[in-house]
Amino acid sequence: MSSLSALTRVTLMKDLRLEWRSKDAINSMLFFSLLVVVVFSFSFDPSAEESRLIAGGLIWVAFLFAAVVALNQTWAREIRNQVLDAYRVSPAPANSLFIAKTLGNFIFVTVLEALMTPLFIVFYRLRSLGPVWQLLLVAAFGTWALVVNGTFFAAMSLRTRSREIMLPLLLFPISIPALLAMVQATTAILNGEGARFWIVLLATYDLVFTTVCLLLFETVLNAE
Amino acid sequence: MKKVFPILGVVTAVLLIYALYQALAVAPTERTMGDVQRIFYYHVPSAWTAFLLFFINFGASVCFLIKRNQTADIVALVCAEVGVVFCTVVLITGPIWARPVWGIWWTWDMRLTSTLVLWLIYVSYLMLRRFSSSGETPLLAAALAVLGALCVPFVYFSIWFFRTQHPQPVMGGGGSIDPRMLHALLINWLAFSCFAFLVCWSRYRLEKLQREVDEAHALRSLHDPGGRVR
Numbered sequence: 001m002s003s004l005s006a007l008t009r010v011t012l013m014k015d016l017r018l019e020w021r022s023k024d025a026i027n028s029m030l031f032f033s034l035l036v037v038v039v040f041s042f043s044f045d046p047s048a049e050e051s052r053l054i055a056g057g058l059i060w061v062a063f064l065f066a067a068v069v070a071l072n073q074t075w076a077r078e079i080r081n082q083v084l085d086a087y088r089v090s091p092a093p094a095n096s097l098f099i100a101k102t103l104g105n106f107i108f109v110t111v112l113e114a115l116m117t118p119l120f121i122v123f124y125r126l127r128s129l130g131p132v133w134q135l136l137l138v139a140a141f142g143t144w145a146l147v148v149n150g151t152f153f154a155a156m157s158l159r160t161r162s163r164e165i166m167l168p169l170l171l172f173p174i175s176i177p178a179l180l181a182m183v184q185a186t187t188a189i190l191n192g193e194g195a196r197f198w199i200v201l202l203a204t205y206d207l208v209f210t211t212v213c214l215l216l217f218e219t220v221l222n223a224e
Numbered sequence: 225m226k227k228v229f230p231i232l233g234v235v236t237a238v239l240l241i242y243a244l245y246q247a248l249a250v251a252p253t254e255r256t257m258g259d260v261q262r263i264f265y266y267h268v269p270s271a272w273t274a275f276l277l278f279f280i281n282f283g284a285s286v287c288f289l290i291k292r293n294q295t296a297d298i299v300a301l302v303c304a305e306v307g308v309v310f311c312t313v314v315l316i317t318g319p320i321w322a323r324p325v326w327g328i329w330w331t332w333d334m335r336l337t338s339t340l341v342l343w344l345i346y347v348s349y350l351m352l353r354r355f356s357s358s359g360e361t362p363l364l365a366a367a368l369a370v371l372g373a374l375c376v377p378f379v380y381f382s383i384w385f386f387r388t389q390h391p392q393p394v395m396g397g398g399g400s401i402d403p404r405m406l407h408a409l410l411i412n413w414l415a416f417s418c419f420a421f422l423v424c425w426s427r428y429r430l431e432k433l434q435r436e437v438d439e440a441h442a443l444r445s446l447h448d449p450g451g452r453v454r
Contacts, residue, residue, distance in 0.1 A: 149371075156364050160355040169351055173344040174371055177378035184382075198382075205378055212374060216367045219289065223360035 004096045011100035018077065019108065025073050029066040029112045034119070036062040041123050051124035056186030059120055060179060063113060064146060068168050070108045071150040074101050075158050084158075087221075094218040098151065105147040113139055129192030134199070138189070141202040142182035145209065149174055152213040156220055178205050229425065236422050239415035243408070251408035263321045269413035270313040271339070273420045277307030278346065278373070285369035288362060294435075297362040300369060301353065302427045304346050306420055311343045334383045341379045345372040 019025055040058050044050075078084040087097060120126060128135065150171050157166035185198035247265035254261035284300035287293065318336065319329040330336065349372060353365050401409075 152371075156352070156367065159357060159360050159364060160352065161357070162355060166352070166355055169348050170368065173341065173348045174375050176341050176344070177375060177382040180382045201378070201382055208374060208378075209371070212371060216289075216370065219363060220367050223363040 004093055004099075007092050007096035008100040008103070011097055012103050015077075015100065015104040016107065019104075025070040025108055026111060028069050029108070030115060032069055033062045033066040033112065033116050036065065037116070037119055037123055046124065051126060052129075052190050053187065055120065055124050055126055055190060056183045058124075059117075059186065060142065060182050062116070063109065063143075064172075064175070064179065066112055067105070067109050067143075067146050067150060068171070070105055070112075071147070071154045071171075072164050072167055074105060074151060074154050079158065084221075094221045095214050097221070098155075098214065098217040102148050102151045105151055106143060109143050109147055110139075113143065126190065128190050130189035130195070134189050134195060135186065137199055138182060138185045138195070138202065141199065141206055142178065142185075144206050145178035145182075145202060146171075146175060148206070148210050148213055149178075152217060152220070155217070159223065178202060181205065229422075232418070232422055232425075236415065236418040239411070239418055243412040243415040246408040246411050251405050252402055257325050260321060260324050263317050265408050265412045266416075267314060267317040267321060268409060269416040270310045270317065272413055273416045274307045274310035274314060274342075276417070277303040277310065277420060277424075278342065281307060281346075281369055282373040285366040285373075288366045289370070294362075297366070298428055298431050298435075300362075300366065301431060302424045304349050304369070305427065306424050308343065308346050308350060309423075310416075310420060311339065311346065314339055315343060332383075334380070337383045338376070338379045342376060345375060348372075 037058075040062075044054065046054060075084065078087070150167070153170040153174075154167050157163045157170060160166045181198040181202045185195040185202065188195040188198065243265070247262055251262065251265065253259055281300045281303040284296045284303065288296040288300060318339075322331070323329050349365060349368050352368055353361055356364055
């Protein structure tokens with residue numbers, strides 16, 4: 001267990017340092033979601049009341065698409081110098097790599113959300129009628145749901161021909177219930193309604209899919 | 225085995241004809257919806273068959289993950305392919321029925337949406353099989369099938385929160401149905417299941433032959449690396 005956490009920490013720190021120096025993923029994600037915000041804002045031009053109804057959907061669609069950018073880069077880095085092959089032959093547990101990658105992506109997407117949310121609030125004149133701490137809960141659970149499945153499917157789509165296209169094709173259908181829950185919860189909270197059902201559903205989704213991804217990741221990593 | 229296949233083919237053909245007769249002539253016309261209701265004898269059996277096939281796909285995928293048995297992989301592939309076809313039939317016949325009865329082609333109701341999401345999941349499964357390179361396809365596909373099957377209850381519960389417009393299920397829904405209608409429905413389901421089984425079987429043989437041919441090609445190029453280049 002201690003080797004698992006040590007390996008996770010080393011891999012995570014390496015990814016964070018790489019990202020800190022290159023800023024590849026975060027820059028492309030930020031610019032991409034900025035474009036989404038601007039384009040949507042032009043195409044709908046909503047009033048404050050309307051935007052409260054559509055903002056949940058807009059925010060999460062923007063984050064989902066932006067997250068795919070980061071997820072696609074997760075494993076691409078490891079292929080370049082056969083790092084992934086080296087990892088496979090090493091006795092290191094596969095799950096420590098998976099947890100590190102998932103945590104890394106979680107941090108990237110959370111940073112993106114923290115930077116983009118103020119912009120959303122300004123552009124769409126948003127003001128929540130419900131408690132804000134619930135929104136934070138939805139953001140944490142929702143991001144984890146996207147990232148844990150996304151990291152898993154990114155590892156899967158590495159072996160396919162057009163891998164950049166394959167990831168959203170695999171990720172989006174499976175994420176539909178999570179996405180629905182995030183959007184509904186966000187809209188409900190913004191409008192001052194209860195969102196308990198959706199938050200519990202998201203938490204259960206996270207629990208089930210994290211467990212299954214951890215169980216299956218070694219198989220997928222070593223698939224030959 | 226070779227003799228069973230044509231016999232099953234004939235039985236399926238007879239069953240399908242009998243089921244068609246039952247659905248179009250014997251079953252009584254529904255009082256409010258009229259003849260358009262008869263599409264129900266194709267819609268519901270197709271849905272049951274598709275769900276059954278997806279369930280077999282899940283079982284075969286789990287079996288493959290545990291035992292790495294090639295037969296399980298072929299069964300999973302075949303069931304997903306035929307299941308997607310039946311699911312497509314469900315998604316096409318549904319709106320044809322809904323337009324005259326509800327006045328709309330589509331609504332984001334629980335059963336409609338979960339069937340659509342199920343269809344999307346299994347189409348992505350088939351895409352993965354098509355796009356990944358040959359060696360590791362079965363493993364990746366099996367992993368995806370397990371995740372996809374786990375997704376189904378979540379889809380169902382999440383959409384359960386929306387208003388449900390779909391008619392109550394025939395079985396266990398508490399609704400009453402004319403026994404002749406039920407008879408026609410069950411006969412149709414039997415016929416469709418036989419038909420699905422027949423298609424799966426022939427697809428299974430095809431896939432198996434295809435793999436044997438591929439293997440023979442690979443073996444020949446191993447034994448005779450300097451051989452003819454085609």
